[in-house]
Amino acid sequence: xxxxxxxxxxxxxxxxxFGPSLRKTINTxxxxxxEGTCSGQHGYIVCVTNILEVGKGKIRADGSGLATFKVSFxxxxxxxxxxxxxxxxxxxxxxxxxxxEAGPLQIFVSSHLIPEDYEYxxxxxxxxxSRLDGVRIEERAEVRVRIVGVRIDAAELFCIGTVNEDFLGxxx
Amino acid sequence: MDPEQxxxxxxxxxFLKDANIHxxxxxxxxxxxxxxxxxERYQTTNTQAQPGFCPPPMVxxxxxxxxxxxxxxxxxxxxxxxxxDRLIEHGIEGVEMALLANLIPETAEEAYALIPSLKxxxxxxxxxxxxxxxxLQSYRTYH
Numbered sequence: 001x002x003x004x005x006x007x008x009x010x011x012x013x014x015x016x017x018f019g020p021s022l023r024k025t026i027n028t029x030x031x032x033x034x035e036g037t038c039s040g041q042h043g044y045i046v047c048v049t050n051i052l053e054v055g056k057g058k059i060r061a062d063g064s065g066l067a068t069f070k071v072s073f074x075x076x077x078x079x080x081x082x083x084x085x086x087x088x089x090x091x092x093x094x095x096x097x098x099x100x101e102a103g104p105l106q107i108f109v110s111s112h113l114i115p116e117d118y119e120y121x122x123x124x125x126x127x128x129x130s131r132l133d134g135v136r137i138e139e140r141a142e143v144r145v146r147i148v149g150v151r152i153d154a155a156e157l158f159c160i161g162t163v164n165e166d167f168l169g170x171x172x
Numbered sequence: 173m174d175p176e177q178x179x180x181x182x183x184x185x186x187f188l189k190d191a192n193i194h195x196x197x198x199x200x201x202x203x204x205x206x207x208x209x210x211x212e213r214y215q216t217t218n219t220q221a222q223p224g225f226c227p228p229p230m231v232x233x234x235x236x237x238x239x240x241x242x243x244x245x246x247x248x249x250x251x252x253x254x255x256x257d258r259l260i261e262h263g264i265e266g267v268e269m270a271l272l273a274n275l276i277p278e279t280a281e282e283a284y285a286l287i288p289s290l291k292x293x294x295x296x297x298x299x300x301x302x303x304x305x306x307x308l309q310s311y312r313t314y315h
Contacts, residue, residue, distance in 0.1 A: 001270050002207045006197035036230045042196065046207075046234050047214050076202065076210055078234070081183045081267075085275060085286045087241045103234040142240065144275070146286075167282045 001084060002103075003077050005042060006052065009034065012066045013057065027051050030071050040152035043079025044104040050074050078103050080147050080159050087171060088161075090141045093126040100143055105157060107145055113162035115169070135170050137163075142171045179289030181267045201270035205252040208238045212247060241274075251311045262296055262304055276308050 011033060017025040031048045038044045055070035080086070080102075088100035088107055097110040111120065111128075118128040118137065127138035137143060145161035146168055163169045188199050202210075211231060218225045227235070259269040268287060277283040280301040284291050296304065 001267070001274070002202040002204070003199045004202050004210075005199040008197060036228050044230065047211065047228075047231055049210060049214070072197070076207055079187070081180050081187070083180045083183060085271065087274070089237065089240055101233075101237065103237045104230050166285045167277070 001079070001081070001086065002046075003043070003079060004049065004074060005077055006072060006074050007034075007042065008070060008072045010068050010070055012060070012068050015065045015067075018067070023054065026054055026069055026071060030073060034073075034075065038104070038155050038157060040157070042075075043077045043157065046076045046078055046104070048073055048075045078105060080105055080107075080150055080157065082147055082150055085144060085146045085168070087142055087144050090137060090139055090143055093120075093128065093138060095120050095122070095126075098128065098137060100145060100161070105159060107147070107159040107161045109143075109145060109161045109163055113148070113160075113164050115164050137170055144168050144171055179268075179287065180271065181289055184267050201267050203252065203255065203270050203273035204238055204242050205247065205255070205273070208235070208242060208247050209249055209252060211235050211238070255308060255311050258304065258307060262300065263294075264290075264296070273308065276312065277305060278309070280305065 009030065011026060011030050013022070013026065013029065030051065034045050035047055036045070051071060051073045053072040057067035057069045060066045060068060086102055088102035088105075090098050090100045091106075092099045095111065097108060097112075097114065100107045100109065114128055114137070115130075117130050117132045119131060121127055121129050125138050127136045129136050143163060144167070145163055146165060147159050148162050149160040151158045151160075184199075184201075188196065211234065214231070215225075215227060215235075218227070255273050256269065259265070259272060264272060268289060271287050272283065272290075275286055277286055280298045283301060283305060290296070290301070
């Protein structure tokens with residue numbers, strides 16, 4: 001789900017920027033550094049909302065001439081959690097299961113976690129079709145999924161989900 | 173504690189404890205509506221500063237997802253604030269609040285199935301929850 005979090009991070013600035021638009025450059029740099037990234041610690045950082053505080057710059061002792069500023073900023077992040085239920089859009093279907101997306105996150109639902117009455121059909125558009133009521137899990141369908149596992153790679157999050165529970169599955 | 177009732181809040185709390193070490197200062201769960209409003213503001217601010225601004229791919233993807241998922245419900249700031257206030261008034265905060273506002277279950281039974289932590293002893297009674305859900309449904313249509 002989405003969170004608004006406040007993060008403190010350091011940003012380095014070259015001496016060429018030590019001038020009247022120093023603050024503006026710091027804001028741009030931190031935005032460029034952080035927006036669109038993903039980590040296990042914050043999840044996906046979607047956008048920076050505001051810069052709260054910029055500390056006094058410290059010139060690095062390594063002779064590079066760079067100055068390090070500690071910046072405190074607020075941002076919108078997306079981080080999934082085990083047990084969470086969320087709505088997502090199916091992006092592809094195959095006989096192992098289907099992939100769905102919720103914002104920047106990709107979720108895989110294995111065929112083992114799809115209810116028994118759903119059958120895989122590869123005719124025309126691949127889909128899982130319910131034998132009971134004909135409901136189709138196909139590309140671009142909106143599906144309510146429960147997250148059962150989250151994997152954190154270096155810069156990517158990946159989730160496993162299930163629709164094999166009450167009130168989960170395709171949303172009309 | 174019944175593991176089913178431990179729920180998502182505990183996972184989030186543990187994550188935040190860990191995240192604190194990595195420079196995360198505070199965290200607040202947001203509903204989909206609120207994020208949509210924030211992203212719209214982000215778009216407006218940047219377009220004013222730079223005409224012809226193109227949002228980064230992650231922002232565009234998230235906006236497209238939110239458009240799909242909150243279809244029908246408007247981006248009305250007052251409605252979003254009212255939803256948050258009503259839920260907090262009823263003692264539903266943080267992660268539970270965000271989940272309820274995003275999923276908008278129709279009945280208390282559905283709410284308990286999707287968000288097991290609502291079943292806690294000091295939680296809302298079934299009737300109160302039903303009434304609250306009906307109110308949330310009505311907020312959906314505000315534009």
